[in-house]
Amino acid sequence: AAIEKLQRFLESTQTMRADFSQQLVSRDARTRQQSSGVMMLSRPGKFRWQIDRPYQQLLVGDGERVWIHDPELRQVTVKRVGDAMGSTPAALLAGDRALEKRFILTEAGEADGLDWLEATPRAADSGFERVRIGFAGNDLRAMQLFDNFGQTTTLRFSHFERNPALAPALFRFTAPAGTDVIGE
Amino acid sequence: CSVLPTGSPSGLHSGSPTTAPARSTLAMTSSFELSARFSLVAEGKSHSGRLSWQHSPSGDVWLLSSPFGQGVAEIVSDASGARLTTASGQHESDSDLDALTRRVLGYALPLGGLADWLGDATSPVLGAKSSALDTRDAQGRPQHLVRDGWFIDFSYDGDDAQAAPSRVFIVRPGGPELRLRIDEWRLPAPAAAGLSWVDVPVSPVDLRGVFAARPGFGGA
Numbered sequence: 001a002a003i004e005k006l007q008r009f010l011e012s013t014q015t016m017r018a019d020f021s022q023q024l025v026s027r028d029a030r031t032r033q034q035s036s037g038v039m040m041l042s043r044p045g046k047f048r049w050q051i052d053r054p055y056q057q058l059l060v061g062d063g064e065r066v067w068i069h070d071p072e073l074r075q076v077t078v079k080r081v082g083d084a085m086g087s088t089p090a091a092l093l094a095g096d097r098a099l100e101k102r103f104i105l106t107e108a109g110e111a112d113g114l115d116w117l118e119a120t121p122r123a124a125d126s127g128f129e130r131v132r133i134g135f136a137g138n139d140l141r142a143m144q145l146f147d148n149f150g151q152t153t154t155l156r157f158s159h160f161e162r163n164p165a166l167a168p169a170l171f172r173f174t175a176p177a178g179t180d181v182i183g184e
Numbered sequence: 185c186s187v188l189p190t191g192s193p194s195g196l197h198s199g200s201p202t203t204a205p206a207r208s209t210l211a212m213t214s215s216f217e218l219s220a221r222f223s224l225v226a227e228g229k230s231h232s233g234r235l236s237w238q239h240s241p242s243g244d245v246w247l248l249s250s251p252f253g254q255g256v257a258e259i260v261s262d263a264s265g266a267r268l269t270t271a272s273g274q275h276e277s278d279s280d281l282d283a284l285t286r287r288v289l290g291y292a293l294p295l296g297g298l299a300d301w302l303g304d305a306t307s308p309v310l311g312a313k314s315s316a317l318d319t320r321d322a323q324g325r326p327q328h329l330v331r332d333g334w335f336i337d338f339s340y341d342g343d344d345a346q347a348a349p350s351r352v353f354i355v356r357p358g359g360p361e362l363r364l365r366i367d368e369w370r371l372p373a374p375a376a377a378g379l380s381w382v383d384v385p386v387s388p389v390d391l392r393g394v395f396a397a398r399p400g401f402g403g404a
Binding site: 022024026027030031033049054055057059068070072073074075077078079088089090124125127128145147148149150151153182183184 | 217219221222223225228234247252255256258272351363365370
């Protein structure tokens, strides 16, 4: 059920927009960091990941490079997509449709009212151990990433829009005046 | 492999994010944990993400994660040396933290000294290694330090004269620059909670003694 929904989701979703809330739980589960914001995707490979609370941070990927702007660090860093974002939630969702090439997909049943699947990377150095993806009906609602250090990132999506019209400029980054952009 | 001393400080305020603690509180403790966002710029390349750092008398654990929060590398540093583990399970080790970072990154990065400098920032009296170039801000808080050729700039949230730093920018002129925005501090419960730790003699005034007393660090 969930795997089929994922396939349909990947095939029918060219662009996507959703509010997200993110919780990062440390290995010893003693610390939980919450953040929330807006995410947008445009296949192939373009994404805009805008954290609004508790701090502001913007990540923009145009398919080749990823810009990260953190006003509090007064810096914009830019990196090739390959090494920086290879295994992130954004790259996963905006990446090529043939998820099976990169992941072993297994059904993971129902929980919290969602239909879940589990994706285990085929490559060892994918940056995380496994991902769970949860659907409500045909809509993507949640993702859980388990990294190689025992940390868990849980993402919940709301106000989910499938194939909205998204201006191309959203997936380009122009640095604010006077901010230095560092990197390749 | 938890580096925190046995009887690890379960008293740490679990998860309750404290705004920056008072410097005097930080001065009274020999351990802290912090979560921060970092960006590291060197040789035209940039790395940015999240950092979680557990510091205690017996050593440090640094966990570096991508901006999305997935662990990329963990460094454990204690009396026996420093060891790095990457997400794909590769290991590197060296005699101490600074030697390890120099080998892994190809340039020196003063992680070993950072706890000292935070110590300098939190002690009401600037440490013995203070230099003439050290300055304080309007609230009397350490603002700019110069240590071992590194310029260290602290900034604070708000005007509380007692606040610990919330931003630390470290640069070696013409060399690498590490920027940290500390989002959360976590401190062990007050000693009254019976933490079974090695009691490092702490004189409230001279925190430097605490930070310098750690094995395996350049320190004082």
